[in-house]
Amino acid sequence: MNATTDNDPHDGAESVDWAALLPEGGERVPGLLAELAGSDTALSDLHDLVHFPAPGHVAAPRIVDFLVDTACAEGTPPTDRWRPLSLLLELVAGHPEDRLPEVRDLGQWRDEVAWATSTDVEKVREQYRAWAEEAPDEQHHLRMRNRLAVMEQPNGAALLQAELDTYEAVLARVPDLVTLLKGGVNRGGLDRAGEWVSYLLAFLTDDSERIASEITGASQVLLAKDLRPAPQAPTSLREVMSGGLDSGEPLPAELFALGLVADAADIDTTVALTHQMAGGNLYNSFAASVSLVLIHGEDTPREALRRIGRGGGTSMGYAGLFNESWPHCGGRSPQVLGFLALGRAGGRARRLRLDMLPGLIKEEADSRALVTGVGLEIVLGPRTKGHSAEEHARAEYDEETLKVLWAIAELPASAWEDEEFTATLDAWALPDTAEEFRALVGVEPEEEQEDEEVPPAPAPAPAPQAPAPGGLFGRLFGGGR
Known part of the structure; x- marks a missing residue:
């Protein structure tokens, strides 16, 4: 297929034997593909079939x-390109906790899938169990646990092969996808294609050199602000109707993507991100600071860490600032993904991540077990260290450890009914009931407040908020502006 032609991007869909690939619902695929660009329902239904x-x-x-082809076709309205791009993002990064903080090695991934598809299924399951138990950190533990869950399905090996094949199929289309970084219709307005394609390209790290070059060219980030050409006014009715005016500034999502694909040896990009970090745009400053951490890891300039922490203290907070530049994919919020990714800096980002952690444990119920495990790894070491209840009973925890343990102790009763969360505590030999845990760390249960003694304080004026993502599926799949 060639997205640069005027051909119908769905040509050929009817000739595929979808029923053989999808015994339940395969006959619906051609129709869903034809409706996808303009239909939230088609997007949701197709996602449910193939994620x-x-x-x-x-x-x-x-x-x-x-x-x-649908995303890139000239006939697709610019405001509709986000739908196929959002589904591609879900297909590539449906388990983003597998991919952060360290990206996967494609060669090892291919070897692993070749082994899993050619080996007795029970032996594969047994090996994944062992790898999960022996994993040196939470990222590898989660990756192996996710692999085991897939292999426990009847067609598990075929699913692992399809995941790899899907990634490589998207990777092969990078030359077409990068065209969506350019042009006012792709860079301006809501649900802009340039933003969505940046989210997707960030996870295609095996073509990182090309992607980084295309992003820096399209965003003009390597040019000092006073050297950039003036923003161009809309030149067509389509640009006017879509709000497609390019501001001339890099998109926050492009800065996010550079964090995952740029080379630490690329001095020009580092300098450009430093200028963005020190600029007056709060969102771009935050996104550039995070990108510098991801690019340089334990060699990150201290100034980048300081600016991230300072951003967390603004009215937008970490949640608002990560929402502006990071995607929501695989059921993980942008802030959770940012928290995971900052682990790339190791000890340099320790205090920063511990600052983020209490809010995440309290507010991100769907990722509570994940964040709790990473937090415990930060302060207590990996789950494989051989923790014991006796060790905790006689321990004198330092301030950072207590910060994590107290955040856990203050969780509501509903959290302690989550089996994945309590299993995470068990992995570190910590009590898995609220009463025992609070007794261990010296936290008294909160008393219920009196109803009539004190009148409620007047509500504070609402803090400024970032514009909400466009539409239901903008909230579901990402697209924070």
Whole structure:
């Protein structure tokens, strides 16, 4: 397929034997692909059929080209391109906790899938269990646990193969995808394609050199602000209707993507991000600071860490600032993904991550077990260290450890009914009931407040908020502006 032609991007969909790939619902695929660009319902239905690790994910590699062609087709309204791009993002990064803080090695991934598809299934499951138990850190533990969950399905090996094939199919279309970084219709307005494609490209790290070059060229980030050409007014009715005016500034999502694809040896990009970090745009300053941490890891300039912490103390907070530049994918919020990714800086980002952690544990119920495990790893070491209840009973915890433990102790009763959360505590030999845990760390249960003694204080004026993502699926799949 060639997205640069005027051909119907769905040509050929009817000729694919979707029923063989998708016994339940395959006959619906051609119609859903035809409706996808303009229909939230079609997007949701197609996602439910083929997302990883749904049984229908075996059809995902065949769907990739249709999605890319739809996103890139001239006939697709610019304001509708986000739908195929959002589905591509879910297909590539449905388990983002597998991919952060360290990216996967494609060669090792291919070898692993080749082994899993050619080995007795029980032996594969047994090996994944062992790898999960022996994993040196939470990222590898989660990756192996996710792999085991897939292999416990009847077609588990085929799903692992399809996940790899889908990634490689999207990777092959990078030359087409990068065209969506350019032009006012892609860079301006709400649900802009330039933003969504940046989210997707960030996870295609095996073509990082090309992607970094295309982002820096399209965003003009390497040019000092006073050397950039003036923003261009809309030149067509389509640009006017879509609000497609390029501000001339890099998109926050582009700065996010550079954090995952730029080379630490690329001095020009580092200098450009430093200028963005020190600029007057709060969102770009924060996004650039985070990108510098991801690029330089334990060699990160201290100034980047300071600015991230300072951003967390603004009225927007970490949640608002990460929402502006990071995607929401795989059921993980932008702030959770940012928290995971900052682990790339190791000890340099320790205090910063511990500052973020109490709010995440309290507010991110869907990721509570994940964040709790990473937090415990930060202060107590990996789950494989051999922790014991006796060790905790006689321990004199330092201030940072207590900060994590107290954040856990203050969780509501509903948190302690989450089996994944309590299993995470068990992995560090910590009590898995609220009463025992609070007794261990010296936290008294909160008393219920009196109803009539004190009148409620007047509500404070609402803090300024970032513009909400466009539409229901903007909130579901990402697209924070």
